[in-house]
Amino acid sequence: MRSTFLFCVLGVISFSLLGQEYNTYDANGKRHGKWQKRYENSDQLRYEGTFDHGKEIGEFKFYKPSGGNTPTAIKIFSKDSDTVQIKYFTAKGKIISKGQMINKDRIGVWTYYHNGSDKIMMTEHYKSGKLNxxxxxxxxxxxxxxxxxxxxxxxxxxxxxxxxxGVVLKEFTYENDQLHGMTKYYDTQGELIIEGNYKRDRKDGIWKYYENGKLSEQKLFPLQKSGS
Known part of the structure; x- marks a missing residue:
């Protein structure tokens, strides 16, 4: 009884559940076959999935400490590739985001969803862990x-x-992650109301302001101090 208790707590020794053997090793001491690991001093699953001589293959489900039976992440591993397909979920099982990773780097297209909805909120592209x-x-x-x-x-x-x-409200120009170049602001009807240039994140040169489609004011940046 004592050894059985220790095996359950550590979650690293093989055991049998409804005839299915879990947490076994191959002859070289590598994880092989179906595995389940639980949080320390808890019956809550931490993850479950299948290893092939030490390498994750197929579907792995991950759970939070108080997540119950609903996985908060599902990862699908390939036997012949380092690319992992990933989906993240809310505690209620609603999808949050999905994409691919190699090691800890995001790659390819990632998709994010509005809270509690299957409607897309954002898509973005990654290359070697960086937005691209x-x-x-x-x-x-x-x-x-x-x-x-x-x-x-x-x-x-x-x-x-x-x-x-679908009306354009703002247009910015960036260079090396800084505002650099023409910027324009429009009202909700699409009429131009402000335009000017940025240079390395600072307003630069003549900025123009419009009312009812007509030029109403101009300002020169950087602003000149009075008396200078």
Whole structure:
């Protein structure tokens, strides 16, 4: 009885459940076959899945300490590849996000969902763990709310923001993750209201302000101090 208790707590010794043997090793001491591991001093599963001579293969389910029977992450491992398919879930089983990883680096397309919904909130592209490509964000109605370009983890080029009706509201230009270049602001009808340039995250040169489609004011940046 004492040894059985220790085996359950550690979750690293083989045991039999409904005729299925878990937590076994091959001749070289590597995990092999179906495994289940529980949290210390708890009956709550931490993970369950299958090993092939020390390598994870197929579907692995991961649970939180108080997560019950609903996995908060599911990873699918390939026998012939280091790429892992991953899905994250809420405590109620609603999908949060999904994508791929190699080791700890995100790769390819990742998709995120609105809270408690199967509607896409955002998609983004990764290369070797860094954002690389388009990042698209959506309202719950499916309308695009923001589009940003990343290169090697940094914003690069145009970033555009939209209203729920698809009207362009803001346009920014980035270089090496800094505001650098033309910026424009529009009202909800799509009329230009402000335009000007940034240079290394600071307003630079003449900024123009419009009312009812007509130029109403101009400012020169950096602002000149009075008396200078």
């Amino acid at each position: 490509g388009e990042q698209l964000t959506y309202f719950e109605n499916g309308q695009l709310t923001e589009k940003t370009i990343y290169v090697d983890g940094k914003r690069q080029g145009k970033r555009t923001m939209y209203s729920e009706k």
